[in-house]
Amino acid sequence: MVTKKQIITKKDQDWAKAIKERDKVCQICKRSKGRLNAHHIIPRQFKETRWDLNNGILLCFQHHRVGKYSAHQNAIWFSNWLFLNNPNQHNYILRKLDQISQFPQKDYKSRKITI
Numbered sequence: 001m002v003t004k005k006q007i008i009t010k011k012d013q014d015w016a017k018a019i020k021e022r023d024k025v026c027q028i029c030k031r032s033k034g035r036l037n038a039h040h041i042i043p044r045q046f047k048e049t050r051w052d053l054n055n056g057i058l059l060c061f062q063h064h065r066v067g068k069y070s071a072h073q074n075a076i077w078f079s080n081w082l083f084l085n086n087p088n089q090h091n092y093i094l095r096k097l098d099q100i101s102q103f104p105q106k107d108y109k110s111r112k113i114t115i
């Protein structure tokens with residue numbers, strides 16, 4: 001029997017694969033070798049955008065998690081980078097965040113993934 005958790009994992013993997021196939025290289029430094037990660041711009045716990053390809057961007061490990069200038073270490077810098085380099089995606093994210101923020105705050109952790 002396939003569990004809900006397995007289905008969610010598969011959908012996460014398919015989402016990451018689609019981002020990799022679309023972007024091919026780190027969108028910030030254009031590196032194509034080594035560890036490349038599909039990054040959720042709006043965190044993946046938000047079900048509304050978890051598998052939305054417009055909410056994904058391919059980044060190298062440095063620009064994803066660990067660098068001084070990376071999406072996880074410096075959200076303000078990353079937001080500004082996105083605004084300058086992909087204004088359509090930046091605008092899309094802002095619109096989605098507006099919709100999500102209409103939900104009561106208490107729902108943040110309890111909203112379940114539906115598949």
Ligand SMILES: [Zn+2]
Pocket residue numbers: 026027028029030031059060061062063
């Ligand atoms: Zn990079």
